[in-house]
Amino acid sequence: MADTAHNMHNGNNRNLTPKGKFFDFSLLIIVMFLIAFGLVMLYSTSSYSAMEDYGDAAYFLKRQLLSTAIGMIIFVATIFINYHFWYKIKWFIYVASIFCVLLVLSPLGHTVKGARRWLRLGPLSLQPAEVVKVGLIIVLAAFISYSGSHMKKLKNNIVYCILAVAAAGITGIVTNNLSTAIILMGIAYIMLMIGNSKPTWLIIATVLGAVAVVAFLIWFFNNVDSASHFRFKRLLAWRDPEKYASDTGFQTLQALYALGSGGFFGKGLGQSMQKLGFIPEAQNDMVFSVICEELGLFGGICLIILFILLIWRFMVIANNAPDLFGSMLVVGVMAHISLQVILNIAVVTNVIPNTGVTLPFISYGGTSVLFLLAEMGIVLNVSRQIQVPVTVSEQAGRLRQRAHAR
Amino acid sequence: MKTNKKHRTGIKIYAVIAMSLLVLLIVRLTYVTIFCSDELNAAATMLHERERAVKAPRGRIITADGTVMADNKTVCTVSVIHSQIEDEEYVIDTLSRELDMSEDKVRSYVEKISSMERIKSNVSKETGDRIREYNIPGVKVDEDSKRTYPHNELASKVMGFTGADNQGIVGLEVKYDSLLAGVNGEILTLADAAGIELDDYEEKRKDPIPGNDLYISLDYNIQSYCMQAAMKTYEAKQAKSVSIIVMNPQTGELLAMVNYPEYNLNDPYTLNYDIQVSDEKEKMELLNAMWRNGVINDTYEPGSTFKVITATAGLSCGAVSLSDTYCCGGSTVVGSRTIRCHKTTGHGTQTFAQTLMNSCNPAFITWGLRTGVDNFLTYMDRLGLMSVTGVDLPGEASTIMHKKENIKELELATMSFGQSFQITPLQLMRAISCVVNGGTLITPHFGVRTIDSQGNINTLEYETTSGVITEDVSNTMKMLLKSVVSEGGGGKCYIEGYSIGGKTATSQKLPRSEHKYIASFIGFAPAENPQVMAMCIIDEPQGIYYGGTIAAPVVREVFENILPYLGIEQSEKGTQ
Secondary structure, three states, rough: OOOOHHHHHOOOOOHHHHOOOOOOOHHHHHHHHHHHHHEEEEEEEEHHHHHHHHHHHHHHHHHHHHHHHHHHHHHHHHOOOHHHHHOOOHHHHHHHHHHHHHHHHOOOOEOOOOOOEEEEOOEEEEHHHHHHHHHHHHHHHHHHHHHHHHHOOOOHHHHHHHHHHHHHHHHHHHHHHHHHHHHHHHHHEEEEEEEEHHHHHHHHHHHHHHHHHHHHHHHHHHOOOOOOHHHHHHHHHHHHOOOOOOOOHHHHHHHHHHHHHHHOOOOOOOOOOOOOOOOOOOOOOOOOHHHHHHHHHHHHHHHHHHHHHHHHHHHHHHHHHHOOHHHHHHHHHHHHHHHHHHHHHHHHOOOOOOOOOOOOOOOOOOOHHHHHHHHHHHHHHHHHOOEOOHHHHHHHHHHHHHHHHO | OOOOOHHHHHHHHHHHHHHHHHHHHHHHHHHHHHHOOOHHHHHHHHHHHEEEEEEOOOOEEEEOOOOOOEEEEEEEEEEHHHOOOOOHHHHHHHHHHHOOHHHHHHHHHOOOOOOOEEEEEEEEHHHHHHHHHHHOOOOOEEEEEEOOOOOOEEEEEEEEEOOOOOOOOOHHHHHOOOHHHHHHHEEOOOOOOOOEEEEHHOOEEOOOOOOOOEEEOOOHHHHHHHHHHHHHHHOOOOOOEEEEEEEOOOEEEEEEEEEEEOOOEEEEOOOOOOOOOHHHHHHHHHHHHHHHHHHOOEOOHHHHHHHHHHHHHHHHOOOOOOOOOOEEEEEEEEEOOOEEEOOOOOOEEEEHHHHHHOOOHHHHHHHHHHHHHHHHHHHHHHHOOOOOOOOOOOOOOOOEEOOHHHOOOHHHHHOOOOOOEEOOOOHHHHHHHHHHHOOOOOEEEOOEEEOOOOOOOOOOOOOOEOOOOOOHHHHHHHHHHHHHHHOOOOOHHOOOOOEEEEOOOOOOOOOOOOOOEEEEEHHHEOOOOOEEEEEEEEOOOOOOOOHHHHHHHHHHHHHHHHHHHOOOOOOHHHHH
């Protein structure tokens, strides 16, 4: 097993930078850019409906700015908190996050548009589902790191699955939010695939699961013409949004209109027509469609490329993390963000049925941006502990400095 | 525990999978935004765009002397947009005060949750401007154009009026609707999901094309004068209606057309007499009757004025001549029927000219029978009595006539003095115009020319047929008709210094047992070269009902005023 990030330099500590010296600036820049871009697009997307509903065009922007400001404090803090601290309090975080979800059932629970998914404390509101994502990533990373090579064992897999299913199940049922449960299971699945060095049974289960899903879909579309449950309706609307245009397919169809009317370079920032009430709550799940309408295919591709770069940075950091816990933390964050980006854009382009997954950093949501920043801080802390080889020029520079000092 | 190679491979595999999926989504996104763009963009455009019609101003109707008979004025429609109202009470208070409406009524509109609620239309521009100046959020004042008739009742049955969408309903307004209407413009606006138009996105796509102004031959002064004369007669004779037509017999230009009682063009849905009607259908029928232009839409038995046609037919085909005489004994027997002359003691021996002056029925039966069915019908047809006149007004009635094979001696006898068939007054006027203008069958009309918004003039053309009768017959008839006025039954139309021709008629309405009459007179001046022809028809006069006694003086009155006005000089011959 390799001791250091770069096994080609193993053992030669003199040629490595000290811990805390390396910092992934490109990741920081990408994150800052996404945050800023997200705020601009949020304002563009939400100002019209904010004016209509609240009489203040910046209503959503102000709220998001506040969350982002708090998020930035946490972000900076997590950059400097040694990530091994999270290992120590993994159980507390896990239990506390699930407890938060259960609190939704208490009088603190808050209902918005018929969905009881929020906790409310005075002016502050919190979406516990976002907290659980961080809690689950930390506890699973800790468990994989703790189990190490024993992760192959069935017993550990079962415990792992109980941890994941408990978090996903409780969150999904209590907040009646299937998409969050899917994201949680997805994160756990990806972390297990990577953390279990012999995932034979997982691969078999994956293939069987995929076959079952495809079989179900084929059966569904051949036999079901109408459905009353909204999840099945969404499935039907997925294949034929025009038919369900007045109902379940409405949002999807409106998003497609937005994409189609944007063209290559878009209508220009602020010029979206679809955000004027045609796409319901355009600042949430469907924000990407408004981006494409205003900034065109060009803007859309730029944003996707930013997310690709983000995944690439995650991959580099995860591969070079000082230990398995750090690596798995980054994998968890990578799984979380990549899953949400892929599912969100797939929904907007009508590749998959409407799931209600938000676009990280861009969609409106205070808790989401706050905890995403916390996750990014953790990742950056992991990156700080990477020891990278010193290049020839850097060595020369250092020698010169020494000579100069003399 | 450190990361091992398998972990790193897993990380790389996942990262590559995730990045590939995102690349695939780029492909999908490209497909949707570029290759489905046309279809999606069209659907989206349909969703966003609202086409708002901009009414084209309707063309005016202007008389020969330049009086505007039909014009447009700007009126306002006041509406509220519920979602934009800030202070309901203020809106209710202001609007109920300005629009003179009850607060409860305004409240019911203001509090109704709808995208836009119309509170009042046809609000005057001043009121609309005043409301606009308050600048109340949620209150919208839209301008619109409304048809107005500055002279209310004048020539109402000729003019007609327009409906809610500014479309012609009756009269010239409907006949010339396509010319007057113009083409509505379109403003393209974008609207949000709630249907509220976005101000800054307004784009004019098509300008409205204003309608053409219609210039008509009607003369405001002649029409006014005729209406007064008709009104006076209507009241004096307690008649059902009084109609006066004034026309240029050379060209067919109609100078006046009165059907008294007229109705107010600015308020056409109110009956012009007091009556309580509860049934909508019944009211509609009464309104339709009120809007009718009797001289065009209704037929009547012309009576003695038709003797002009009988005489013309007889003279033209050579069946009779000026040298013929007839001895009237007060009645004549046709087949098995005895037909009486209006002078029961008989006219005695008369020349052809005297039979016309005396309007002797037995004599005209003889002239008619001599002419024969074929010639009679031929000349009726040539003089345009078998077809509509083609006047530029809607709903012209057609001749009600025996079938040719059914015309036996008795039918021909009654037709000879203008009974047993029906025509419209305007048909008769046209036929007599032809008789006295030298034989040219004209088309009576109002429309002279249209001028579009660019000033392009389009002169309206009408059909004329010349040579219908010979110049000789025409001259003879003018002379004969002049003698009717100077020496015969039309004497009450005689004006010192003017040479006037004419013919009276007293027709008995069907059924004869009711003893209801139509008194009429048709006259023209100057008799030698007629420039103006006038006809007066008094329907169901009370008391004296003879055309020569009650209708001829009306035409004289009209002539006394309009002949100098038209510049027709007195002739020395007139006194002869």
